[in-house]
Amino acid sequence: MSDVRKADVSTAKSSPDSGRGPAHRPRVVSGTVLRTRGGALSVRFQGRTVAVTAALLTVLVAVMLTTLTTGDFELTVGEVLQAVFGNGSGGADFIVNTLRMPRLLTALCVGAALAVSGAILTSLTGNALGSPDIIGFTNGSAVGALVVIIVLHGSMTQIALGALIGGLATAAAVYLLMLGRGLQGFRLIVIGIGVSALLLAVNSYLITRATFQEALEAQAWLIGSLGNRGWQHANAILLAVAVLLPPAFYFSRRLSMVEMGDITAMALGVNVARTRAVLLLISVALAAFATAVTGPIWFIALAAPQLARRLTRSSGPALLPAAVMGALLLAASDLAAQRLFSPALLPVGTATGTIGGLYLIWLLITESRKSRA
Secondary structure, three states: OOEEEEOOOEOOOOOOOOOOOHHHOOOOEOOEEEEOOOOOOEEEEOHHHHHHHHHHHHHHHHHHHHHHHOOOOOOOHHHHHHHHOOOOOHHHHHHHHHHHHHHHHHHHHHHHHHHHHHHHHHHHHOOOOOOHHHHOHHHHHHHHHHHHHHHHOOOHHHHHHHHHHHHHHHHHHHHHHOOOOOOOHHHHHHHHHHHHHHHHHHHHHHHHOOOHHHHHHHHHHHHOOOOOOOHHHHHHHHHHHHHHHHHHHHOHHHHHHHHOOHHHHHHOOOOHHHHHHHHHHHHHHHHHHHHHHHOOOOOHHHHHHHHHHHHHOOOOOOHHHHHHHHHHHHHHHHHHHHHHOOOOOOOHHHHHHHHHHHHHHHHHHHHHHHHHO
């Protein structure tokens, strides 16, 4: 049998030379720990985190059902379920399994991937603005994908590989620019903004070198859209998420210790340098694959982790609630773009950019007030 006990209250001081922000001050971690009799398994549960995650999943299921049942052709939940299990009529099967399901699954996986990528970067930098959008990883992935689309005329697999190479190259460039000065949040944000601006100029140059048709396709892709996404896109991002999310969740506990400061984390037995390197690689890869499938979807990586952390009041990175929040935000934004602006085809990147821009303004004002206080 397993025994359940309340977790010990623990605090940790950040090291003075770690360069961490206010989010990494000493904090209290509490919850419920489930241990096996032999002590081989230890899992911490936080009641509020579990409740918030369950609530988000409930809303997400409602959004999924609404997406699959509404539109130009209305379907019942029963018809959708029959189509999913292969027992539906020809029309329902085509609408659900060919038109709506791949788009929905792509939205869920891309949203989760971007949110976890943003949550990792926010935790590593100790700054609420630490996301692949701001730092430039998304634009780097876009450069790699555009090179494959415009210059090499590659396939979906080649586009994903190009986006991954572009994102990793951008991460390497940012790291080299910060070499020897430490991973401090403010410096990383400033350097990332500069690199992002340069990469945006490269994207514009690539479009000017393309043919008229290629330029139109590239520009449409740069807006970020879930339109015309089929099973090849859904399968690609499903595979990426299935491979990358488990190690991200595995390292999340070490990430919580790294937030306490380098000295404290090392005292707790964490290899800080390796943990940061692995998590940074996972974060870049998640953002790169998501960008390759849909184009740049702005502000999901910025907003979802912050919203999840505020709702759960978690002391750690809260990767699982962030993933669910990201999936919910992108799926709901795409649903709103389809239903509210029909028959116009509004790319979901436009919707998330509008909402995210307002959120970014609010976040900057909030952070400014905190710094003055």
